[in-house]
Amino acid sequence: MTTTTTPPAERVEAPARPRRVRSGSVIGSTGLYVATGIAALLFLIPFYLIVRNALMTDPEITGEEWKWFPSEIQWGNFTKPFDDPSVDFARSMWNSAVVGVLHTLGTLLVCSLAGYGLARIPYKHANKVFYAVLGTLMVPTAVTFVPSFVLVSSLGWIDTYRGLIIPGLFSGFTCFLFRQYFLGFPKELEEAARVDGLGYMGAYWRVVVPNSLNFFAAMATITFISGWNSFLWPLVIGQDPSAWTVQVALSNYMTGQTITYHLIFMATAISILPLVFVFLFLQRWLVQGIAQTGIKG
Amino acid sequence: MSTITKDGVSSPAPAKAAPAKPRRGLRGSPSLNFWLFTGPFLIGLAVFVYTPILWSLWLSFFEARFTVTPDKFVGLENYVVMLTDEDFVGSLGTFTVFAAIIVPLTWATSLGLALMVNRLRFMRAFFRSVFFLPTAVSYVAASLIWKMSIFNGVRFGMMNTFLGLFGIDNTAWLASPDPPWYWLVIVTVRLWLQAGFYMILFIAALQNIPQEMYEAAAIDGAKPGWQTFWHITLPQLRATSTAVILLLLVAAYQAFDEFFNLLSKTTWGRPPLIELYYKALGDSQDYGAGSAGALILTVLICLVTLLQGKIMGFGRGEESK
Structure with missing residues (x-):
C-alpha cells in the first residue's frame, strides 16, 4: 500500500530541494561530509594497521619513532x-x-x-x-x-x-x-x-x-x-x-x-x-x- | 491485493488439476512430504540441540567431575554452588556493566552513521561500504589488532604513541584492572565490529519512512533537523530500534571471543561464558556445575527476551498468523 503512494510524494518534494540548498546548507552539507569523512577514517584505521604491520620489519614496528609507512615494503613477509x-x-x-x-x-x-x-x-x-x-x-x-x-x-x-x-x-x-x-x-x-x-x-x-x-x-x-x-x-x-x-x-x-x-x-x-x-x-x-x-x- | 490475484489465477487451476489427481499417490501425500522436507532438520535439532539441553539438565543434578555419565545424585547442590560462587555471580555483574555500556553506545553510533549516510548525495555507497566493512572481520582478528597494535601497552602501541605527543606516559591498557582501561579496549572492539551491521538495518528503516510525513511537518512549521528527528524519525524507527536493542543485548550476553583473546588468563573482566568455559572445560572439568551455570544463563536469557517481547510487543504479528 505505502509503496504505491511514495513515488508521487517524491516528485512533490523535488522543488523543495533547491530551497534547502539555498538556505545556507552548503555549509551544512560540507559539515556533513567532513563528519562522515572523519568517521570513515576512524573506521579504516584498523585495516591500515594490518597492512602497515604486515609489510614492515619488526625493528620498524617496534622502533622508537612511529612510522606511517614501511621505508621499504616487505613483500617477502607474505610467505x-x-x-x-x-x-x-x-x-x-x-x-x-x-x-x-x-x-x-x-x-x-x-x-x-x-x-x-x-x-x-x-x-x-x-x-x-x-x-x-x-x-x-x-x-x-x-x-x-x-x-x-x-x-x-x-x-x-x-x-x-x-x-x-x-x-x-x-x-x-x-x-x-x-x-x-x-x-x-x-x-x-x-x-x-x-x-x-x-x-x-x-x-x-x-x-x-x-x-x-x-x-x-x-x-x-x-x-x-x-x-x-x-x-x-x-x-x-x-x-x-x-x-x-x-x-x-x-x-x-x-x-x-x-x-x-x-x-x-x-x-x-x-x-x-x-x-x-x-x-x-x-x-x-x-x-x-x-x-x-x-x-x- | 494478493488475494485477488490468487483467486483470479487459481480458479482455472483446479479444473486442470483434477485429472492429475489419480497420479498423486504417495509422492503427493502432504503429511509424508512434510516429514520428508522437515525430517533431516528435525532429527538434527533433536540430536544436537534438544539432547544437549536435556542432558545438561540431567548432569546439573549430579556430581560430574571428569565424567559425563555420573552416578552420584546431588539434587540442587550444583545450582547452589553456582549461585553462591563469587566468580560466577561476579561474571553476571561484569555482563551487566558491559551491556549497559555497549548496547546504548552501539545503538546510538549505528543510528548516527545511518542518518549521516542517508543524507549523503554523493559517494553514499562508498561510505556505506566503509562503515560496513568491519563486519567482515572476526572478533579474533579485531582483538589481535586492538591488543597488538592500537592498545599495545608498550611504547610503540598506536594509542600510547599518540598520547605520548601530549607527554602522557605509557598506559598498560589490558595488563591491569586498576584503573579499568580494559573496558575501553573491549567496548571499542565490539563497537567497531557491530556498528556497520546495525547501520544497514537503520538505513533500510529510514528509507521506509513515508516522505510525506516530513512534508506535512514542514507545512506545520516544524524545522528540519532536531525537531523532525525527535517527532518523526525516532518514533518511526521504534520497531527497528526495539529489534536492534534486543539483538545487541543477546549478542552481548554471549560475548566470549574478545574477552578470551584480549584478557586471556587474567582474573578480571570475565563475562558469564568465559567463566563457564574455565569452569567446565578448564582444569576442574566440572560438568555438573558447568551445566547448572549454562541452564541458569539460558533461563536468564529467556526471561529477558520474553520480558522485552512483552514490553515492546515483539513477535505479536507472528502469533496472529
Whole structure:
C-alpha cells in the first residue's frame, strides 16, 4: 500500500530541494561530509594497521619513532606465516575453508527444506513442529556449548570435521528465515509445476529453488561469514593443532612465547582476505540478507 | 491485493488439476512430504540441540567431575554452588556493566552513521561500504589488532604513541584492572565490529519512512533537523530500534571471543561464558556445575527476551498468523 503512494510524494518534494540548498546548507552539507569523512577514517584505521604491520620489519614496528609507512615494503613477509614451524597456518586456512564451505552448503540444504515444509506443505501438526523450532531460538547456541561439547566428545568427534561442522547445521533461526521467505513465494508457480505432474520434491528443486536464488545467495553469504569467523566452537572442538581453524590459530599467535609482529599481522591479513573478496563481489546479497534477517530478527 | 490475484489465477487451476489427481499417490501425500522436507532438520535439532539441553539438565543434578555419565545424585547442590560462587555471580555483574555500556553506545553510533549516510548525495555507497566493512572481520582478528597494535601497552602501541605527543606516559591498557582501561579496549572492539551491521538495518528503516510525513511537518512549521528527528524519525524507527536493542543485548550476553583473546588468563573482566568455559572445560572439568551455570544463563536469557517481547510487543504479528 505505502509503496504505491511514495513515488508521487517524491516528485512533490523535488522543488523543495533547491530551497534547502539555498538556505545556507552548503555549509551544512560540507559539515556533513567532513563528519562522515572523519568517521570513515576512524573506521579504516584498523585495516591500515594490518597492512602497515604486515609489510614492515619488526625493528620498524617496534622502533622508537612511529612510522606511517614501511621505508621499504616487505613483500617477502607474505610467505612468513606459511614457513613458521610453530603454527601450521596453511593447514588452519584449509580447515577453515573446508568448514566454511561445508557448513554453508549443509545449513542451506537442511534449513531451506525444513523452512519450505513448514511454510508450504499442509499438515495438521505443522504448527506444533514450528513452535518446537521457534523454542530453540530462545536458547542461544553459545550458552549450550558445554552440553554440546559433552555430546560431541562422547560421539568421539573431537578434532574432526564432523565435530566442527555437523552440530552447527541445525539453525532454528535460518530455518525460520527460510520459512518466512517461502510464505511469500508466489503460489501460482508451484501450482503450475504440480499440474505438470511434479511431486512436492520435484516442484521444490525444479521451480522453487531456481526462482529463489537471490535469497539463497544472501543466506549463503551470511552463513559463510559467520562460519569462517566463529571461534568458540572451533576452540572447544579443535584441541589438536591439526584441527585448528584459522581463528584458533590467530588466537594462539597472541599467547605465543615469542611474538613476531609482522608475521602475526600478515597471518591476520591473509585470514581476512577471503571475506574481503566476499564483500567486494557479493555485497549486494549481503546487504539484502542483513536487511531481511534484521527485519525478521 | 494478493488475494485477488490468487483467486483470479487459481480458479482455472483446479479444473486442470483434477485429472492429475489419480497420479498423486504417495509422492503427493502432504503429511509424508512434510516429514520428508522437515525430517533431516528435525532429527538434527533433536540430536544436537534438544539432547544437549536435556542432558545438561540431567548432569546439573549430579556430581560430574571428569565424567559425563555420573552416578552420584546431588539434587540442587550444583545450582547452589553456582549461585553462591563469587566468580560466577561476579561474571553476571561484569555482563551487566558491559551491556549497559555497549548496547546504548552501539545503538546510538549505528543510528548516527545511518542518518549521516542517508543524507549523503554523493559517494553514499562508498561510505556505506566503509562503515560496513568491519563486519567482515572476526572478533579474533579485531582483538589481535586492538591488543597488538592500537592498545599495545608498550611504547610503540598506536594509542600510547599518540598520547605520548601530549607527554602522557605509557598506559598498560589490558595488563591491569586498576584503573579499568580494559573496558575501553573491549567496548571499542565490539563497537567497531557491530556498528556497520546495525547501520544497514537503520538505513533500510529510514528509507521506509513515508516522505510525506516530513512534508506535512514542514507545512506545520516544524524545522528540519532536531525537531523532525525527535517527532518523526525516532518514533518511526521504534520497531527497528526495539529489534536492534534486543539483538545487541543477546549478542552481548554471549560475548566470549574478545574477552578470551584480549584478557586471556587474567582474573578480571570475565563475562558469564568465559567463566563457564574455565569452569567446565578448564582444569576442574566440572560438568555438573558447568551445566547448572549454562541452564541458569539460558533461563536468564529467556526471561529477558520474553520480558522485552512483552514490553515492546515483539513477535505479536507472528502469533496472529
